[in-house]
Amino acid sequence: MSSHLQWMVVRNNSAFLLKGAHGQTFTTEANNLKGKNSFRYSGLVQEKTVGVAPTKEGDGIVLTTRKTSFRNKPGKNLNTVNFKTSSGPRRVLNKIRNTLRKTKYRKDLKMAALRRASALMRAQRTKAAPAAKTTAAKKD
Numbered sequence: 001m002s003s004h005l006q007w008m009v010v011r012n013n014s015a016f017l018l019k020g021a022h023g024q025t026f027t028t029e030a031n032n033l034k035g036k037n038s039f040r041y042s043g044l045v046q047e048k049t050v051g052v053a054p055t056k057e058g059d060g061i062v063l064t065t066r067k068t069s070f071r072n073k074p075g076k077n078l079n080t081v082n083f084k085t086s087s088g089p090r091r092v093l094n095k096i097r098n099t100l101r102k103t104k105y106r107k108d109l110k111m112a113a114l115r116r117a118s119a120l121m122r123a124q125r126t127k128a129a130p131a132a133k134t135t136a137a138k139k140d
Contacts, residue, residue, distance in 0.1 A: 006045040033112040050109045052116040060084040061117050089121045
């Protein structure tokens with residue numbers, strides 16, 4: 001079945017849909033980088049999808065792409081790569097950028113994937129505790 005036909009079936013009837021304010025419709029499906037209910041970002045109907053999510057431990061990023069060879073086997077059609085943020089956020093972003101660019105895999109989603117990865121890494125950062133102020137004891 002073509003992806004356009006699948007989109008016509010799924011776009012208004014899906015368990016992942018969320019109705020937002022001012023006529024916006026959002027979705028919670030996997031591999032949807034922006035959370036928008038649109039054909040371009042859909043992780044359900046596109047043949048090639050890109051997903052960026054945090055790791056279960058919360059110390060890195062998981063880049064998920066869909067293989068086109070196992071389209072009818074959902075258990076085998078995802079390719080996942082873990083990136084640890086301990087190596088540095090710029091290095092992780094460059095690896096994601098190069099993966100999408102050099103394989104020519106959904107060039108239109110490159111910036112959305114980088115923005116999502118950057119936001120996730122920013123959220124995973126731990127803030128340093130502020131230094132405790134010491135006050136000098138008064139002498140009588």
